[in-house]
Amino acid sequence: MVDILHRVGVQTPTPERVYEALTTVDGLAGWWTGDARGSGEPGGVLEFRFPPVGGFDMEVLETVPGERVTWRVVEGPAEWVGTTVEWRLRQDGDWTIVLFTHAGWREPVEFMHHCSTKWASFLLSLKSLLETGSGAPAPRDVPISDWH
């Protein structure tokens, strides 16, 4: 089992504002994909689509306001189903530190390499959304390769 790990710091906002961007459809649509719907509350399912290539359904496992959000992938590419995505938040002075883990990959396949880089790019989109009011969600996301 291998994990994707990332860390970004968001300047100025509180963990509560980052938490909102991870648990509301409006927030998620501002940095990950404009085609987001569903419920970010525990037990809810969030549906993220990236036309025309598909997407992911995430069951919300846990939310602790300002501290933690955990999802489990219930629909999507075979490599993703059953993996978990965890967000940990904390305040460090003027910064909100975001620790990200996408855990439970069965093999370090080439698609995992791609997803790791793409997650980094979306975390910087989240940072930008909160710092400037403007993120780069799909379909306006930063292209990183032939796989978009």
Next chain:
Amino acid sequence: MVDILHRVGVQTPTPERVYEALTTVDGLAGWWTGDARGSGEPGGVLEFRFPPVGGFDMEVLETVPGERVTWRVVEGPAEWVGTTVEWRLRQDGDWTIVLFTHAGWREPVEFMHHCSTKWASFLLSLKSLLETGSGAPAPRDVPISDWH
């Protein structure tokens, strides 16, 4: 042991041009840090500095033109020393695919999360250098957090 994995695609250039950006001081200074020196040939040592915070010395273990470059970290932060950085290149149509592995981390510490995101950002700098002629090496690198 846990690894950092990434994948980017560089449009237009050949694997030979990407290889050059990984094995020459001029190439490396164009996307990673302007303060790069040493030799990118097997047995050589490359020194990368990021004033004022330090840097890394990499022993070049293997170079296969247009295909592969491997470094071992011989000086730098304790978490890095002894780890290996591997670049694998291949041509896919108009694209050069770059598969990156920073292997041998002993623990998934918070610094590893940071380095994972930062590597992604530098891989996009490498892509930009080769596609547009302009990368974002330190000290002009993209800030991702309070740790820069």
